[in-house]
Each structure stands twice: as C-alpha cells, then as structure tokens.
Amino acid sequence: MVGHADKVANPGDYFTVELLGLPIIVARDRKGDVHAISNVCLHRAAPVAVGEGNTKFGFSCLYHGWSYNHDGSGRSCSGMEDAADFDPKALQLPKYEVRVWEKWVFVAPGGGAPDFDEWIETTAFRAARYNMGELEFHGARRYVLDLNWKLINDANHEAYHVPFVHPGLVNAYSVAKNYGVVDPDELRGNDDADRGANMSPDVNGYTHMANEISGELLAMEPNPRGPFSKVIAALGGTSDYRKIKPALDCLQDRDKLAHYFLFNWPGLSHFHFMPDGLGLILLVPIDHEHTEVYVEWWMPKVSRFDERLLQAALIVFGNQILDEDGAMTQLVWTGLQSGAYDTGRFAPTMEGLLYAYNVWYIEQLQAGLEREEA
Numbered sequence: 372m373v374g375h376a377d378k379v380a381n382p383g384d385y386f387t388v389e390l391l392g393l394p395i396i397v398a399r400d401r402k403g404d405v406h407a408i409s410n411v412c413l414h415r416a417a418p419v420a421v422g423e424g425n426t427k428f429g430f431s432c433l434y435h436g437w438s439y440n441h442d443g444s445g446r447s448c449s450g451m452e453d454a455a456d457f458d459p460k461a462l463q464l465p466k467y468e469v470r471v472w473e474k475w476v477f478v479a480p481g482g483g484a485p486d487f488d489e490w491i492e493t494t495a496f497r498a499a500r501y502n503m504g505e506l507e508f509h510g511a512r513r514y515v516l517d518l519n520w521k522l523i524n525d526a527n528h529e530a531y532h533v534p535f536v537h538p539g540l541v542n543a544y545s546v547a548k549n550y551g552v553v554d555p556d557e558l559r560g561n562d563d564a565d566r567g568a569n570m571s572p573d574v575n576g577y578t579h580m581a582n583e584i585s586g587e588l589l590a591m592e593p594n595p596r597g598p599f600s601k602v603i604a605a606l607g608g609t610s611d612y613r614k615i616k617p618a619l620d621c622l623q624d625r626d627k628l629a630h631y632f633l634f635n636w637p638g639l640s641h642f643h644f645m646p647d648g649l650g651l652i653l654l655v656p657i658d659h660e661h662t663e664v665y666v667e668w669w670m671p672k673v674s675r676f677d678e679r680l681l682q683a684a685l686i687v688f689g690n691q692i693l694d695e696d697g698a699m700t701q702l703v704w705t706g707l708q709s710g711a712y713d714t715g716r717f718a719p720t721m722e723g724l725l726y727a728y729n730v731w732y733i734e735q736l737q738a739g740l741e742r743e744e745a
C-alpha cells in the first residue's frame with residue numbers, strides 16, 4: 372500500500388512515494404488509467420516529480436528538464452537534439468504493477484507478486500460487509516521501532532500475550548482463549564463454517580492454502596476499569612461501552628462483537644476490521660533491525676460531539692495497544708540479541724497461528740535461497 376486512492380482520483384493527479392528505498396510516482400493519466408512508474412530519471416537519476424498534485428502534461432525532471440508522460444513514456448529532452456540515435460519518445464521509465472482497491476493504491480515493484488485479486492480476495496469479502504464507502508480517514512501514525520519487523524508480526528499472530536501486555540482490554544483472559552483462527556469460508560461470509568477456535572496446525576493450515584492469507588477472530592472491547600472508561604464516564608455514560616457507542620449499523624450481529632485481523636502476505640499489511648470501523652497496519656522493514664510501523668484509522672462520519680469524542684478515544688486506545696506491543700517486542704529484541712536465547716516452545720492452543728505462520732515463513736525463505744542458488 373503506497374497511498375490513498377483519493378490522491379489520484381482525477382486525471383492528471385499524482386503523488387510520489389518511496390517503497391523500500393524505491394522512489395515511485397503514482398499518476399492517473401488523462402484517459403483515466405493509473406500508473407506506477409519509477410521516479411528516477413533515465414538521464415542522471417534525479418527525481419522526475421516531487422510531492423503530489425496535478426499535472427496536465429506529465430512530469431519534467433528537476434535536474435535538466437527531460438520530460439515524461441503520466442505513464443512514464445518519454446516526451447522531450449531539450450538539449451539532446453544533437454545526440455545520435457536518441458529518440459526521447461523511445462524512453463520509458465520502469466513501470467510497476469499497480470492497483471487501486473477501495474481506499475488505497477497498491478504497488479508491486481519487481482516480479483513475482485501474487486495475483487492481486489487472489490491476494491486481496493478474503494479481505495475484499497470482509498470489506499464488503501463494512502460499508503467502506505462511508506468510512507472516512509481518521510488519521511494516520513508512523514513510527515520506527517529498533518527491531519526486526521518479524522517481532523511485531525509475531526505479536527500480531529497470537530493473543531497469548533494479551534492479558535499480560537494489554538490489561539486495558541476487557542476480559543483479557545477470555546480474549547486469549549477465544550482468539551481463534553477463522554476458516555476462510557467464514558471470513559467470506561459463511562457463518563456456519565467451523566470457527567476453528569482450537570488452533571491446531573491442521574485448522575490453520577489454510578494459512579498456506581488460502582494463498583498465504585489468514586484471519587483471526589477476537590472479541591476485544593475496552594476494559595470498563597481501563598483508561599478508556601474515564602472518557603465514557605466523563606460523557607455521563609455507563610461502563611458498558613456499546614450502550615453509548617453502538618457498532619456500525621451495517622454489520623451483522625456477530626460482526627458487531629468481533630474484531631477481524633486479516634494478514635496479507637507478502638506485503639505485511641494487516642487489516643483490522645472493528646465494530647467501529649477499520650484499522651490498517653503496515654510493517655515496513657527499513658533494515659533487519661529497524662522497522663517502520665504505519666497505522667491508519669477509518670471510521671464513519673459522525674456529527675454529535677460525544678460520538679466524535681468516542682471515536683477519538685478509541686483511536687487513542689488503539690494506539691496505546693500498539694505502543695504496548697512495541698515496548699514489549701523491543702525488550703524481546705534485546706533478549707534475542709543477547710546470545711542467551713536459541714529456540715522456545717509454542718503454546719499448543721494459543722500459538723497455533725503463529726506456528727503455522729513460522730512454518731510458512733521458513734518455507735518462503737528456503738524457496739528464496741533455492742532460487743538464489745539456481
């Protein structure tokens with residue numbers, strides 16, 4: 372995910388972004404097609420565009436003015452008239468696979484990306500229940516942790532730690548027990564499908580089968596004795612949060628109680644469907660010991676002050692949960708670096724998904740090594 376779809380809503384709109392060190396321009400051409408092109412000039416590697424905006428005729432390099440169309444094809448290169456065998460129109464900035472889906476633009480640089488429709492399929496089924504059109508952007512957050520990305524990813528794959536790390540979540544022990552892998556059929560709307568709450572490796576084997584997409588179901592609400600309850604009390608509310616902050620109208624009863632976490636590999640994106648809206652978490656590895664975490668919140672537009680305050684409080688609460696995970700995994704990173712740790716055991720009922728993920732991940736690493744050797 373490289374940016375919001377509304378940044379390229381109109382012909383000529385563009386934005387620039389760096390994805391794992393690769394400068395990219397996303398632009399909508401005058402015919403309406405969206406392109407992702409390299410933002411590295413073919414002359415001497417300067418940026419062809421900066422920031423975001425709208426441009427009728429494409430881009431002109433900042434360094435010596437070579438110009439390109441929205442799709443990265445060359446237009447003109449003044450000063451190059453005398454160059455032999457040189458045709459500006461034959462230039463083409465490298466193009467990358469790009470897709471606009473719901474609120475976002477997705478880019479897959481390099482080859483080997485999975486088919487986008489398959490990659491997003493389970494998430495798309497779930498999104499269809501959340502009236503995405505009515506969700507508005509409620510802010511984002513970007514921070515860097517001094518650890519390997521996989522530690523955060525691991526924490527997102529089990530709720531064993533929830534009672535210890537997130538005491539502000541209601542009934543944290545039952546959360547840990549009820550945190551289950553959901554069968555993909557269920558994520559796709561078949562409520563009769565097996566819940567799979569008892570996470571044996573067989574049950575979450577679909578982590579591989581469903582094209583490396585997995586999902587989890589978990590009831591997670593603020594603890595009435597936690598910090599969130601003070602906001603509710605200030606509003607004259609009850610400790611029963613849902614009495615004054617109903618779930619989204621569009622949801623079916625079960626979804627009003629559930630939080631769904633959908634992980635999409637590769638890509639390290641993590642969609643969190645909530646009774647109140649949607650969170651998106653992206654893990655961006657900077658290098659093997661630094662990870663950028665990018666978080667977005669999407670909720671419906673509400674007009675009453677108390678509703679707005681509750682939405683804001685929920686975001687503060689969500690960020691607090693993320694900070695708790697960040698602080699704990701930072702300590703884990705210190706432990707891993709110490710040389711005093713080799714391997715440990717997984718809890719059979721509560722770390723089944725984590726186990727399945729690690730098996731899958733090792734397979735990917737091995738396949739990558741074999742490709743390199745070949």
Ligand code: FES
Nearest residue numbers: 412414415432435
């Ligand atoms: S580097 Fe782009 S025109 Fe020279």
Ligand SMILES: [Fe+2]
Nearest residue numbers: 526536537696
């Ligand atoms: Fe956590």
